Amino acid sequence: MKVLQVLPALDTGGVERGTLDIAKALVTAGHSSSVLSGGGRLVTRLQKQGSEHILWSLGKKSPLTLRHVRPLRHWLASQQFDIMHLRSRLPGWICWLAWRGMDPATRPRLVTTVHGMHSVSRYSEIVSCGERVIVVSESIRDYVLGNYPKCDPGKLRLIYRGINPLEFPRDHQASEKWLSDWYREFPQLLDQRVITMAGRLTRLKGHHDFMSVIEKLRDSGQAVHGLIVGSEDPKRMAYARELYAAVAERGLESHITFAGHRGDLRDIYSVSDVVLSLSTQPESFGRTVLEPLSEGRPVVGYDHGGVAEILSALYPRGAVAVRDVDAAATQVAAILAGQVAPPRRNDRFLLDVMAKDTLSVYEELLSSPRQKQV
Incomplete structure (x- = not known):
């Protein structure tokens, strides 16, 4: 052909x-x-x-x-x-x-x-x-x-x-060198339970909901740190500035880190305790949900669009109602407490x-x- x-x-x-x-x-x-x-x-x-x-x-x-x-x-x-x-x-x-x-x-x-x-x-x-x-x-x-x-x-x-499961292998462990470089760059993540969101800084990704989840977990006594991985959108710089201001206004500057664009998501997922997908509009698929699940990392996401289909197949307990930040925080807490089984192996989205x-x-x-x- x-x-x-x-x-x-x-x-x-x-x-x-x-x-x-x-x-x-x-x-x-x-x-x-x-x-x-x-x-x-x-x-x-x-x-x-x-x-x-x-x-x-x-x-x-x-x-x-x-x-x-x-x-x-x-x-x-x-x-x-x-x-x-x-x-x-x-x-x-x-x-x-x-x-x-x-x-x-x-x-x-x-x-x-x-x-x-x-x-x-x-x-x-x-x-x-x-x-x-x-x-x-x-x-x-x-x-x-x-x-x-x-x-x-x-x-x-x-x-x-x-995805290629070899790129996001089950139970992947980052190298000692990567870990050393990572914690040198982000020392605030040491000894913290890391809650990660990956995706460009656009409004539909639900960053304000992410802040609310981190805030609720911190208020309940959880030693968590929010990690936002993703580049600023040149066409939406006002939104990026809005996010930085919201973190400061909520008093979360010591508890949420913006890592910017990264080419090492596989390693970042490996040091994340939970990954969140909180897009306020349904997504067509949800690659940043599938990748951490392939590594065996738990994902909590809004139950709509392609994300709902992936979670239904690999991690049903991770699905919560759209915009229900209380349910998302509760589910993250249950995962951190070891009360939820790990994701199923990805044998479908290959x-x-x-x-x-x-x-x-x-x-x-x-x-x-x-x-x-x-």
Whole structure:
């Protein structure tokens, strides 16, 4: 197979990691893998894995982006891809408009993935336009079926995102050197029960609820320290400043640490007693829930979206009602007291399964009759 994946850029994030995972699986299986994007820090890794990168920026929200439709159509015709896999809305629109004008007998077969619960609109509907539509959780499948009635349920394929268990091995222990460096940088975490939240500093992640949980645990006599791991969002700096001010106003400056962006989450999870996932809006999946669970670390999270599906499969006791910070604090206390069994082993949300199932969707589509109309 000759496969092209399309997304806005290759910097960082779940969509980008998933793109590289599928690209690597294609190369490993002997197929031809190409990725079209506006570039980014992950391009070098993609190329080292054996894929081709096409630098073509289709993610700028401007009417001028439409000028790419015709040249893209000609380029696609010359490349003769078997599959074109669209992973984002604006590039999806440009590619779909180009694809729609191609010869139905020879154009690539079209796959889209719905990665998130976008605002419901005609613009967002493009993610359901594929001949096959991959949904990354049951919650996303329900979102598509509930909001886009023109989407044929028969073309939906549920493929959970997955991780490599070797990257987040059960009972992982950080090296002595890492521990020495870590506690040199964050001495306030020594001899504390560490409660961690991972994710960029955006309002939907529920950082204010996290502060409330830490506050309640401290008030009940628990020697806990909150650790927030995640970068500031350049587009939302006011929110980051709001968080820093809230920590000071609550008197939690000695009990909550902002660690910023980190590339060593596996080790950070290993020194965390509990990980919290308190997103106030349902997430499509929840990688920062799955990763610590894979290591055997307990996670307490709001019971909605993809997070609820992961917790239901691996750690049901970790699920609490949305915005119920009292229940979250109570559950964390029970875990710290040793009253809750550890998570089940992750045998469901695996990278190998995700890759195999995705390639199977490609193969299934290639063997199916072509549509004459879109």
